[in-house]
Amino acid sequence: MIELTIDKKKVRVEQGTTILKAAQQVGIEIPTLCHFELCDMGIENRPGGCRVCVVEVEGRRNLAPSCITEAEDGMVVKTHNIRVLNARTTVLKLIISDHPFNCLVCAKSGHCELQSLATQFGIRSLPYEGEQSHYRKDTSPSIIRDVDKCIMCRRCEMMCNEVQTVGALAAVNRGFMSVVAPAFEMNLVDSPCTYCGQCVSVCPTGALTEVDHTNDIIRALSDPAKTVVVQTAPAVRAALGEEFGLDPGTLVTGKMVAALREMGFDYVFDTDFSADLTIMEEGTELLQRIRGHLAGDSSVRLPILTSCCPGWVNFFEHNFPDLLDVPSTAKSPQQMFGAIAKSWFAGKIGVNRKDLIVVSIMPCLAKKYECQRDEFKTDGSPDVDFSISTRELAAFIKQANIDFLNLPDEDFDDPLGESSGAGVIFGNTGGVIEAACRTAYELHTGKALKKVDFHELRGVEGIRSAVIDFDGLKLNIGIAHGLGNARKLLDEVRAGTSHYHAIEIMACPGGCIGGGGQPYHHGHSEILAKRAAAIYAEDERKPIRKSHENPSIIRLYDEFLGHPGSQKSHSLLHTEYFPKSNEVSIYLNGHNGK
Known part of the structure; x- marks a missing residue:
C-alpha cells in the first residue's frame, strides 16, 4: 500500500x-x-x-x-x-475543432460524451480554425461508421479486439489522417465484423451508430394496405424504462405494449412466444443428437451449439467454417416469429404475405443484419421486414409524444403473444440452455420436473459449466457470453478436447441484456445485474414456466406444424450456415501490385 x-x-x-x-x-x-x-x-x-x-x-x-x-x-x-x-x-x-458541427441531426446527440464535456467546460467558441479531416461514410446492414466524428479514443478497437476477439477494427494511417477502420480500410460489410454492436455501445460520439429503420416503419404504419405486426424481445422490457428515467431493471412490459398499440401497430406480439417455439425445435434436436450419440452413431456431432444469436452465428461462420454442422439448425426466435407470422398467422387473418409487415424490437444490432439474410426470404420478401433497437424504440415513443410513464399496462395480443417463463429468460446469459433443460428433461424422462430453476446455469462468469442430471443421463453443459469467451470453447471443440454435450453462446457480455442496441450502460456491471434480475423476476411470476406447456405453442403444432422436427417445421423453422470467404485475402489478391 x-x-x-x-x-x-x-x-x-x-x-x-x-x-x-x-x-x-x-x-x-x-x-x-x-x-x-x-x-x-x-x-x-x-x-x-x-x-x-x-x-x-x-x-x-x-x-x-x-x-x-x-x-x-x-x-x-x-x-x-x-x-x-x-x-x-x-x-x-x-x-472539437476537427469535429463536425451537426449536433442537431447527430444520432448520438444527448448521449455524446464530447458534447457533455463541452457543456461542462462551457465551451461556446473555438479559437482554432483550419482544415478538418474528412473520411467517407460506411454503411453496413447494421452499423454506420461516420469517421469524421471519430476522436481516436479507440474504445471500439478495445471491444472488438480484446473483448470480442473479432479483429474488425484497428487504428490505420498516421497523424491527421489516422482513423479506426477495418484492415486496408475496407467496408464493414467486407470485414470480419459480426454486427454485435459492442463497438457502438462504447463509442463516446456519433462515429459508430446503428442503421435506423424508424422512418421505414412510419411509412408502413401509414399505408392502409399494410397490416403491421410487432414483436418485442425479452431483454427490451428490462431496459426500456431507463430511457424514461426509471431505474435499471424496472420492468415496463405492460407500458411498452400500450405504447406500441398507441403508435398504430395492428398487433403487438411477444418474441417470447417464438422463444418457446425455438425450445421445442432446439430441445428436440438436442435430445435426438444425444440419443444418437449414446446409440453409437458416429455421424452425430456433439456438442450441439445454440443458434439464437446472429452475432455469434456470424462469428462462427467467419472463424470456424469447419464446424458449421455443430450448431443447432433452429432459427433464432426473431426469424421463427417472422416465418410463423407470414404463414400461419397471415392465413388466419386472411392477409397476403406481401401485405403483412413484421417489425421486431431487439436489444441487438446484429438482428438488423439477420433479417436481411437471403435464406430468411421467400420470393425476395423477408420474414422480418425491419428490426429496431431498444434505443430506437425509446426515441420513436418520444417522437410520437406518448406519455410513457403514465400509460396503463396492457397485455400482448393472441395467439403470438402468449409465452412461458422459459421464453422470458432467453434475455440472460444461460437462459436459453436453462429453458431447453426445462423442456428436454420432461420430454426425455416423461416425468414432471420438480425444480424448474436451474441456478447452476446462471451467473456472470464469462465461461461457466454445469452437469445436469436427466434422471440418470448426465449432461455436461457449457455457457459462454462475449465472443472472446466463445472462441475459447470453440477452440476446444475444434481440437476435439471439449467434454460438453451442449454449449450456449451469446455474443454480448451479459447476454441480450447487454446487447449493442440497449440503453448505454457504459460498462457498469451493476446495471446488467439489475436487468438480469428483472428477467428472472418476470419468469417467476409467469403461471407457465415451461415452453412445451404454452397453450398457443401446443395449438400451433396441432393446427399447422404437426410435431417438433416435422417436415413443415424444418421447412419454416430451421436453416443452414455458410462459410464466410477470407475477405482480406480476396482484397489483397484483387489489389496486388496497385
Missing part, C-alpha cells in the same frame, strides 16, 4: 493504482474521454491519448494523464487548479 494526497485529501491505495482510480476512491471526479473500463471483465481501455484527464503532480514539469499515470508514495496531486482546467479546455477545443 502507498499513500498520496489528492486535492488535500489523503488516499491509501495499492501500488500500481492509477491516479484516476485513486481519486475516484475518495469521491474526486476527473473527467475522461478515451478511458473506459469493463469492471467485471477486468478489461480497461486507457490509451491516455485524449489528455482530458490531465492533473498536476507536484515536482513534475508536465501535466500527467491520470488514467495511465500510476500513483506513487508521497505524491501530491491537484486535479482542478487553473492550470489543469485551462489545459483540459484547450484540449477539448482542439478535439
Whole structure:
C-alpha cells in the first residue's frame, strides 16, 4: 500500500493504482474521454491519448494523464487548479475543432460524451480554425461508421479486439489522417465484423451508430394496405424504462405494449412466444443428437451449439467454417416469429404475405443484419421486414409524444403473444440452455420436473459449466457470453478436447441484456445485474414456466406444424450456415501490385 494526497485529501491505495482510480476512491471526479473500463471483465481501455484527464503532480514539469499515470508514495496531486482546467479546455477545443458541427441531426446527440464535456467546460467558441479531416461514410446492414466524428479514443478497437476477439477494427494511417477502420480500410460489410454492436455501445460520439429503420416503419404504419405486426424481445422490457428515467431493471412490459398499440401497430406480439417455439425445435434436436450419440452413431456431432444469436452465428461462420454442422439448425426466435407470422398467422387473418409487415424490437444490432439474410426470404420478401433497437424504440415513443410513464399496462395480443417463463429468460446469459433443460428433461424422462430453476446455469462468469442430471443421463453443459469467451470453447471443440454435450453462446457480455442496441450502460456491471434480475423476476411470476406447456405453442403444432422436427417445421423453422470467404485475402489478391 502507498499513500498520496489528492486535492488535500489523503488516499491509501495499492501500488500500481492509477491516479484516476485513486481519486475516484475518495469521491474526486476527473473527467475522461478515451478511458473506459469493463469492471467485471477486468478489461480497461486507457490509451491516455485524449489528455482530458490531465492533473498536476507536484515536482513534475508536465501535466500527467491520470488514467495511465500510476500513483506513487508521497505524491501530491491537484486535479482542478487553473492550470489543469485551462489545459483540459484547450484540449477539448482542439478535439472539437476537427469535429463536425451537426449536433442537431447527430444520432448520438444527448448521449455524446464530447458534447457533455463541452457543456461542462462551457465551451461556446473555438479559437482554432483550419482544415478538418474528412473520411467517407460506411454503411453496413447494421452499423454506420461516420469517421469524421471519430476522436481516436479507440474504445471500439478495445471491444472488438480484446473483448470480442473479432479483429474488425484497428487504428490505420498516421497523424491527421489516422482513423479506426477495418484492415486496408475496407467496408464493414467486407470485414470480419459480426454486427454485435459492442463497438457502438462504447463509442463516446456519433462515429459508430446503428442503421435506423424508424422512418421505414412510419411509412408502413401509414399505408392502409399494410397490416403491421410487432414483436418485442425479452431483454427490451428490462431496459426500456431507463430511457424514461426509471431505474435499471424496472420492468415496463405492460407500458411498452400500450405504447406500441398507441403508435398504430395492428398487433403487438411477444418474441417470447417464438422463444418457446425455438425450445421445442432446439430441445428436440438436442435430445435426438444425444440419443444418437449414446446409440453409437458416429455421424452425430456433439456438442450441439445454440443458434439464437446472429452475432455469434456470424462469428462462427467467419472463424470456424469447419464446424458449421455443430450448431443447432433452429432459427433464432426473431426469424421463427417472422416465418410463423407470414404463414400461419397471415392465413388466419386472411392477409397476403406481401401485405403483412413484421417489425421486431431487439436489444441487438446484429438482428438488423439477420433479417436481411437471403435464406430468411421467400420470393425476395423477408420474414422480418425491419428490426429496431431498444434505443430506437425509446426515441420513436418520444417522437410520437406518448406519455410513457403514465400509460396503463396492457397485455400482448393472441395467439403470438402468449409465452412461458422459459421464453422470458432467453434475455440472460444461460437462459436459453436453462429453458431447453426445462423442456428436454420432461420430454426425455416423461416425468414432471420438480425444480424448474436451474441456478447452476446462471451467473456472470464469462465461461461457466454445469452437469445436469436427466434422471440418470448426465449432461455436461457449457455457457459462454462475449465472443472472446466463445472462441475459447470453440477452440476446444475444434481440437476435439471439449467434454460438453451442449454449449450456449451469446455474443454480448451479459447476454441480450447487454446487447449493442440497449440503453448505454457504459460498462457498469451493476446495471446488467439489475436487468438480469428483472428477467428472472418476470419468469417467476409467469403461471407457465415451461415452453412445451404454452397453450398457443401446443395449438400451433396441432393446427399447422404437426410435431417438433416435422417436415413443415424444418421447412419454416430451421436453416443452414455458410462459410464466410477470407475477405482480406480476396482484397489483397484483387489489389496486388496497385
